[in-house]
Structure formats: C-alpha cells, structure tokens
Amino acid sequence: AQTVTQSQPEMSVQEAETVTLSCTYDTSENNYYLFWYKQPPSRQMILVIRQEAYKQQNATENRFSVNFQKAAKSFSLKISDSQLGDTAMYFCAFTPLIQGAQKLVFGQGTRLTINP
Amino acid sequence: DVKVTQSSRYLVKRTGEKVFLECVQDMDHENMFWYRQDPGLGLRLIYFSYDVKMKEKGDIPEGYSVSREKKERFSLILESASTNQTSMYLCASSAEGTYNEKLFFGSGTQLSVL
Numbered sequence: 001a002q003t004v005t006q007s008q009p010e011m012s013v014q015e016a017e018t019v020t021l022s023c024t025y026d027t028s029e030n031n032y033y034l035f036w037y038k039q040p041p042s043r044q045m046i047l048v049i050r051q052e053a054y055k056q057q058n059a060t061e062n063r064f065s066v067n068f069q070k071a072a073k074s075f076s077l078k079i080s081d082s083q084l085g086d087t088a089m090y091f092c093a094f095t096p097l098i099q100g101a102q103k104l105v106f107g108q109g110t111r112l113t114i115n116p
Numbered sequence: 117d118v119k120v121t122q123s124s125r126y127l128v129k130r131t132g133e134k135v136f137l138e139c140v141q142d143m144d145h146e147n148m149f150w151y152r153q154d155p156g157l158g159l160r161l162i163y164f165s166y167d168v169k170m171k172e173k174g175d176i177p178e179g180y181s182v183s184r185e186k187k188e189r190f191s192l193i194l195e196s197a198s199t200n201q202t203s204m205y206l207c208a209s210s211a212e213g214t215y216n217e218k219l220f221f222g223s224g225t226q227l228s229v230l
Contacts, residue, residue: 009156035218045206045221091158102147102210102217103174106159 002027004094006107013082014115020067021077021110023092031097034068034075035104039089048090051075079112087114119143122207122222129229135194137225139207146212148190149219150174150182153204165190166212197229 004025013019025034036048051059051068058066063083067076079086089109095102123138141148147166151159151174161174163182171182179201183191190209194201204226208219 004158006158037219043204043224045208045219047218050218093159103161103164104159104219105161105175106151108156108158 002029002094002096002105004092004105004107006090006092006110008110009108010111010113012113012115015082015084017082018078018080019082019112021079021090021092021112023075023077023107025073025075025092025094025105025107027073027094027096029096033095033097033102034066035093035095036064036066036075036077037091037093037106038086039091039109040085040087045091049077082114084114084116086112088112120207120209120220120222122205122225124225125223127225127227129194129197129227131198131229133194133197133229135197135227135229137192137194137205137207137227139190139192139222140188141190141209141220142188143209143211143220144187145209145220146187147210147217148184149208149210150180150190150192151206151208152176153206153224159206162192199229201227202229203227 032053034051049061063080092107093104095104120141149164150162165171165184181193206224207222210217
C-alpha cells in the first residue's frame with residue numbers, strides 16, 4: 001500500500017523567514033506524481049505545487065519550491081520569504097499512474113503558522 | 117470562477133439517521149471524489165467517480181454509498197449515521213486527462229453525529 005508521511009504536525013516561523021516542510025512516501029511504483037496542497041482557515045484546499053517523478057528538475061512556483069529526492073522517496077516543500085497569508089495546513093499527496101482517475105493519497109498534514 | 121459547492125458547511129445529525137451530503141461542480145469535470153479529513157490522519161478517499169453512474173471504492177468506503185446521476189452532482193450517503201462518522205467531508209473534482217490534473221475542492225462539510 002502507498003503511504004505518505006509528514007512528520008511535523010506543527011511548525012511556526014517569523015514572517016520573511018524560510019521554512020521547509022518535510023514529506024516522505026512509500027511506493028513500489030516508478031511513475032507517479034507528487035503534490036503539495038494548502039488549506040487555509042477558509043478550508044478551501046488549493047494546489048501549491050506539483051512534481052512529476054520522471055522529471056529530475058525540482059518544481060518551483062514563485063516563493064514555493066520542492067526538493068525531490070526520488071531514491072530517498074522524499075518530497076519537501078520550501079517556502080521562501082514567508083508571508084502571513086501562508087498560514088495554513090499543508091498536505092503532501094501522491095498519486096500513482098494507474099488506470100482511471102487519479103487517486104491521491106494524502107499525508108497527515110503540517111499546520112504552519114507565520115508570526116508577524 | 118470555477119466552483120465546487122457543498123450544500124452545507126455545518127451539519128448535525130442523530131445516530132441512525134440517513135444523511136445526504138451533496139456536491140455540485142460547474143466545470144464539466146469527469147472525475148469527482150469524496151474525502152474525509154480527520155486530525156492526525158489527513159485526507160482519506162471514501163469513493164470516487166470518473167463518469168456518470170460510475171463509482172469506485174476508495175480506501176474507507178465502509179458505511180458510505182454514493183450516487184452520480186448527473187455529471188455535475190456527486191452525493192455521499194451515510195445509510196445509518198454513527199458517531200465515528202463525525203468528521204470533515206471534502207468533495208473534489210478534476211478534469212479527465214493526465215494524472216497531474218489538479219483537484220478542485222469544495223469548502224467542506226463539518227458533520228457531527230450525536
């Protein structure tokens with residue numbers, strides 16, 4: 001069975017600092033996608049960034065970047081120049097490339113607080 | 117703006133009641149999903165549907181059923197609600213295509229079963 005583990009239940013940093021959220025996953029698949037989703041207090045889940053496993057280059061989206069280590073099955077999220085609006089729950093997710101709709105497997109989540 | 121709408125933000129029901137959670141999307145998406153979210157457990161897939169009248173079990177389907185009679189609507193049914201079904205329920209949809217299609221989520225229904 002595929003599993004996703006986020007070992008940091010909560011994190012807190014000061015505004016403008018850089019923070020890294022960790023994520024590891026377990027799968028026997030070779031082709032898959034990885035995602036980071038954000039859930040602010042409004043509860044609306046928003047896609048932050050995604051990575052294809054066959055791509056060696058790490059994905060970046062403005063202040064958000066990932067460190068994808070396929071051999072180690074690690075997929076961490078780095079937020080640079082953190083802002084108050086980054087306060088949210090962050091979920092790491094994985095989907096194998098199998099027939100049919102993608103079935104995301106989510107981690108437990110990390111609650112991130114950005115302090116002024 | 118694209119939207120996934122869940123009919124209730126908060127819901128309180130009694131043990132043994134039949135509960136319907138409704139989800140509507142306006143993006144003509146083929147795929148729709150129901151997840152439940154619990155603290156410390158993240159999101160877990162209950163059921164999903166990749167076409168009208170088609171459904172597949174997710175990781176925790178016990179105690180739930182679903183209905184998709186129209187493309188835009190995906191209903192989650194608790195046949196006889198129990199206290200261990202108290203949870204946040206999230207509906208999501210995505211377009212048919214490659215596996216990196218992002219999911220669009222509703223704002224969730226916080227269900228309390230007393």
